Amino acid sequence: MKLPGSFERQMKQLLQDGYEDYLASLSRPSYYGLRVNTAKISVEDFLKISPFELQPVPWCPSGFYYDAAGEKPAKHPYYHAGLYYLQEPSAMLPGEVLKIEEGDVILDGCAAPGGKSTQIFSHMADSCLLVSNDISASRAQGLLRNLEMAGCTNMLVTADQVERIPFRFDKILIDAPCSGQGMFRRQPQLISSYLKRDGSYYSAIQKDLLDKAVGLLKSGGKLVYSTCTFDVRENEEVIQYCLDEHPDMKLLPIRSCEGFADGLNGLTFCRRLYPHKIKGEGHFVALLAKEGMVNKTPVSSEVFQYDEPFFSHIDQQFFRGRALRIEDRLLMVPSADLPAGLRILRSGLLLGRYRSGIFEPSQALAMALRKEQFDQVIDLRVSDERVLRYLKGETIDCRNFNLEGWVLVCVEGWPLGFGKISGDIFKNRYDRNWRYV
Ligand SMILES: C[S@@+](CC[C@H](N)C(=O)[O-])C[C@H]1O[C@@H](n2cnc3c(N)ncnc32)[C@H](O)[C@@H]1O
Known part of the structure; x- marks a missing residue:
């Protein structure tokens, strides 16, 4: 150099x-590192399922070194489930x-x-x-x-x-x-x-x-x-x-x-x-x-209700803050006042979009949910070849699940995205911009 x-x-x-x-x-x-997303999984639980050899980073309790010559953590389904960040x-x-x-x-x-x-x-x-x-x-x-x-x-x-x-x-x-x-x-x-x-x-x-x-x-x-x-x-x-x-x-x-x-x-x-x-x-x-005394104004996280049939699939405790409809988009925004005149890319969580009046859930919603919060789940083992097929945007065999309509596709219990089942047909709704390549 x-x-x-x-x-x-x-x-x-x-x-x-x-x-x-x-x-x-x-x-x-x-040295290469990954940091466990403790908002989704504890460090202890991640270490039980980690597919990688990890060594602790001394200054960050959720941080670990991995061997970049031998491992490809960005290619693992757990990365797509948001369990860690590189x-x-x-x-x-x-x-x-x-x-x-x-x-x-x-x-x-x-x-x-x-x-x-x-x-x-x-x-x-x-x-x-x-x-x-x-x-x-x-x-x-x-x-x-x-x-x-x-x-x-x-x-x-x-x-x-x-x-x-x-x-x-x-x-x-x-x-x-x-x-x-x-x-x-x-x-x-x-x-x-x-x-x-x-x-x-x-x-x-x-x-x-x-x-x-x-x-x-x-x-x-x-x-x-x-x-x-x-x-x-x-x-x-x-x-x-x-x-x-x-x-x-x-x-x-x-x-x-x-x-x-x-x-x-x-x-x-x-x-x-x-x-x-x-x-x-x-x-x-x-x-x-x-200098000075701390004077906090915590964001209130009251549960709200919104009249959208898709939401009957979701545990109602999930809906906190307030709903905001902007044109075709439906957002779940924090209760704080939203500033005007600022270049905002996102306020809160994009719940989904209305297409011809029909609600389509977003990829971000799938990532914010826990498996227990959705009533129809396809939970695949990490070794199941359907996981990568799903992440690549392909259809998957769903005959043994006996489900109809919207499903949350998970790997070992961790949400990856949505799909829709109609009879024997699985329609993949994994966001095309997030696909595994
Ligand atoms: C060192 S990087 C940040 C890395 C990031 N904190 C992270 O951990 O991933 C610095 C960032 O500052 C942004 N930046 C440069 N000037 C800025 C400004 N005046 N106001 C806000 N962001 C600025 C750049 O676009 C760049 O993404």
Whole structure:
């Protein structure tokens, strides 16, 4: 790997005696991780059914290393059931540091493709609300899909400037756009964009984003700032700027793990992760808090009823928040007031669409349900060849099930999507954009 000269000089100055170790780490393979979606399955239960050899990630209780040379977890039906998310191990730290609690209203400001948003979701109670935002509308589409696959319902997915979001938050994550030095080993192609835009370019953007995020943070609220770069201008200097500009903000300590390095320039509460010291790529994490008392406004999760015959298949306790019909779409939205004038990709859960007046359930609804919440289920063993046939959008033999009409297709009890049975004919309703390839 040919490193840019300016980067080499910077790293030599930063690491001094440790530079040779860092350089040697770049020729070793990267570590690959998966994070169990504890909103669907406990870590303990997942380990009982895991088809992969897993080793724990020390800083994330639901995070595990897998052997990327031998395993293909994105090709397994459990991935399509949303039981885990594939995430770079170091990137699992910020979502743990944020410590989600009951009743939190949370902003993930730079969220696509959704590693940290899905992690935040896995810690959320029904009384929480997640606003997951990314300025790029195309990247936010991928973010929405990942949140839907995880089964998230208490959410707003937006593609806007963070300062235009008219809420106040208990918790904010700013996983900032950065020069990406920490990812050079895993994605050497990032070096060419680094040559065009290094830390001096990103530092101003990061300060601006952090400034705006502080403006959205409630008194007593907490904010995590993270990057995947080593550059002090994008890390400690951004944090110091924030502390200087906002005297009501203070830095809090982050629990250390073996191999973590402290922040530089006196900001020892911050954490630096280097690939020669831990099993993961480069990362920087800071935890900030705003002075004052916490005043929470938990989202109410009252059960509601909506007159739609399809819903007689579903346990009525599932319907929480309120129903919102927008043209042909029917949504289940959180009880919070929805902001106007914001670029919103999704409010809550898309329950389905009306086509010629007939309701068609969405893929997201299937992912948000538990098997027990639907009255007609086809539950297949993971070894059953019909699982992959279903995920590929093919028809499957359903004669032995004795069912008629809408069914929820599951693998080992975990929902994958819908189908419709008419006599001996199974119509596959797995979303064509989600198909297994
Ligand atoms: C490091 S990535 C985020 C990764 C994500 N947190 C995850 O865990 O999957 C940074 C993201 O910031 C977004 N971004 C860049 N400038 C932004 C801005 N001004 N406001 C919001 N998002 C921004 C980019 O589109 C990019 O998706």
